[in-house]
Amino acid sequence: MDLQLTKLELIEMLLSTKKESILKKIKSILEEDCSDLTEDDYKIIDERREKHFNGESKSYSWEETKKGILN
Template identity: 65%
Template sequence: MDLQLEKIELIELLLNTKKEAVLKKLRAILEKDQEINLTTEDYDIIDKRRELHLKNETKSYSWEEVKSNARLAK
């Protein structure tokens, strides 16, 4: 089945349900699917980059610069 069609059908079912328990179960499933599992190495990299940033040893970007660069990368 087409993934987009499946999503639309699920949304329709969600909109039509009146059972709070169903909504809670669905929320739990979707939130678990969205969890980010970082390794110790990932945290080490993040900590090192944060440390460099706080020492002004890396370049910072404004939100406008980030959006502009993202558009250019397309």
């Protein structure tokens, strides 16, 4: 399968469709594909981000991170 050719074909089909329902379905599929994270994952990320901004968690510079990995 030629991925680029398939993309071009899909673009042409999208441009020519007049059915809003098809566009909504495709949009939904593509949005699903963009992230494997669940709502719970996003909640955890938001909680950790908030703790970071409030100074309640430890963070490391890139240099500290590299040093920790290499040692």
